[in-house]
Amino acid sequence: MPSEYRNFIEVIGSKTKPVRISIHNISHIINEIFYWAFISPFKGFPIRVKACINEMVKAGYNSVPIISVISFFIGVILAFQAAYQLKKVGALIYVANLVGVSLTRELGPIITAIIVSGRSGSAYAAEIGSMKAAEEIDALISMGINPVRFIVVPKLVALMIMVPALTVFSDLIGIFGGFVLSTTILEIHPLNYFNQTVNALLVKDVLTGLMKAWAFGVVITIVGVYQGFMVKGGAEEVGLRTTSAVVASIFLVIVSDLFFTALFYYFT
Amino acid sequence: MEKVIEVENLITHYGDREILKNISFSIPKSSITVILGGSGCGKSTLLKHLIGLLKPTSGKIIINGNDITKLNEDQMNEIRKKMGILFQGAALLNSMTILENVALPLHEHTKLKESTIEIMVRMKLDLVGLSGFDSFYPSQLSGGMKKRAGLARALALDPEMLFFDEPSAGLDPVTAAGLDELIIKLNKVFRMTIIVVTHELPSVFKIADYIIMLDKGYVIFTGTLNELKNSDNPRIRMFLERQPEEEKYSPDDYFRVIAGE
Numbered sequence: 001m002p003s004e005y006r007n008f009i010e011v012i013g014s015k016t017k018p019v020r021i022s023i024h025n026i027s028h029i030i031n032e033i034f035y036w037a038f039i040s041p042f043k044g045f046p047i048r049v050k051a052c053i054n055e056m057v058k059a060g061y062n063s064v065p066i067i068s069v070i071s072f073f074i075g076v077i078l079a080f081q082a083a084y085q086l087k088k089v090g091a092l093i094y095v096a097n098l099v100g101v102s103l104t105r106e107l108g109p110i111i112t113a114i115i116v117s118g119r120s121g122s123a124y125a126a127e128i129g130s131m132k133a134a135e136e137i138d139a140l141i142s143m144g145i146n147p148v149r150f151i152v153v154p155k156l157v158a159l160m161i162m163v164p165a166l167t168v169f170s171d172l173i174g175i176f177g178g179f180v181l182s183t184t185i186l187e188i189h190p191l192n193y194f195n196q197t198v199n200a201l202l203v204k205d206v207l208t209g210l211m212k213a214w215a216f217g218v219v220i221t222i223v224g225v226y227q228g229f230m231v232k233g234g235a236e237e238v239g240l241r242t243t244s245a246v247v248a249s250i251f252l253v254i255v256s257d258l259f260f261t262a263l264f265y266y267f268t
Numbered sequence: 269m270e271k272v273i274e275v276e277n278l279i280t281h282y283g284d285r286e287i288l289k290n291i292s293f294s295i296p297k298s299s300i301t302v303i304l305g306g307s308g309c310g311k312s313t314l315l316k317h318l319i320g321l322l323k324p325t326s327g328k329i330i331i332n333g334n335d336i337t338k339l340n341e342d343q344m345n346e347i348r349k350k351m352g353i354l355f356q357g358a359a360l361l362n363s364m365t366i367l368e369n370v371a372l373p374l375h376e377h378t379k380l381k382e383s384t385i386e387i388m389v390r391m392k393l394d395l396v397g398l399s400g401f402d403s404f405y406p407s408q409l410s411g412g413m414k415k416r417a418g419l420a421r422a423l424a425l426d427p428e429m430l431f432f433d434e435p436s437a438g439l440d441p442v443t444a445a446g447l448d449e450l451i452i453k454l455n456k457v458f459r460m461t462i463i464v465v466t467h468e469l470p471s472v473f474k475i476a477d478y479i480i481m482l483d484k485g486y487v488i489f490t491g492t493l494n495e496l497k498n499s500d501n502p503r504i505r506m507f508l509e510r511q512p513e514e515e516k517y518s519p520d521d522y523f524r525v526i527a528g529e
Contacts, residue, residue: 134359138355
């Protein structure tokens, strides 16, 4: 029956059309962001340095306390878990290797990214969403000011700098957490622990961690901003978009982490 | 009469729904034009097309001889510098003070010194009666003051055309009348072309030089205030005399509608 075929094709169409539209919207926003962040500064539209610093304070400096506390605890937890296995084989000193390497390569970047998603990714979606609902975005456009350049680029610059910076900080505090536990409860000599950590860590470990952190910063900004710009209705939708910004950015941070880890495994 | 904006055969859609159905009109220079119509007639949509926020399905919008539906973003921005827009909720940026808000277009589009910009901002704020509020944030102002601040921002670049989206919405009669006075003053003193979108009749009777009335996506009237008052079009009479829409269906139809047939 031709009508059944037609129905079938219509169902496929109606299911795939929204997906096609979101792909179009996402690629449009990514395109705009990268144009205004990396190309237009060379065409006489400078980046707003003051706004960037402002965003860096909000996203970076203000999340230092929470990142220190969480990283410290993660360091302690890692040392405990490592000791649980390593003391069976009498290799307690390797706690230092495990804590140092797993924090710099993996846990430092990912913990920082998750905290930044929760703090800044959601804030970006809410800020842009409520600006959209209050016609502020329309007002910017009607004044001849591109909203992506005005609002998004400072946020992107801030996260591209601050997520790696916070990651370095998180690595150090985490290692310090492991150090504190090992030198007290596990009774490892502080100097031995220090030397063991320094010997275990390679520059490569730290650098791959920082590259991941940079990519996470980009992912978090794009997701938060995209969700914000997609707000069409009022306050209720701002709430929904904020939630999905956090969920989607944590998901995509982990997906891109998998990608980069696989890449570094084969190519470094 | 010199025309500043000409709209020809404009058709627009929201999704699949047709909003403006092939409308044509023109707006005279240096006068106050009111775009009048009931809720949902497409007047806000029309305004968004006039200022280039939305692209129409087809038709032309000619501003100062340029068809803005065919311009790219840079060319459109040049036209936008000659436009000031006061949005319904004023649309001030909440993260900035009133001074920074009004200074924003000057910072972005001119190379003036900071001290010059501050003086210009204070002049605009004085013009709208907001002297001394430069360091306040939008959230600290009342609705009427926000609108005045939004107007100061719209005036920042000394525009040729000034657009108002529902200027009296959400204001008490006294404040709304004050805003009407301000609109008349701007027109008389600076010879600005002013386009007001509204459905408030008292305000229309006070300010309008020229009226364009929309109904269900069609232009049903263009002319002066007196011509509007003397019109015998039933839809216009309903609007002017505040009559409700006629009952849409009979009781029988109603039962069919609620039964979902």
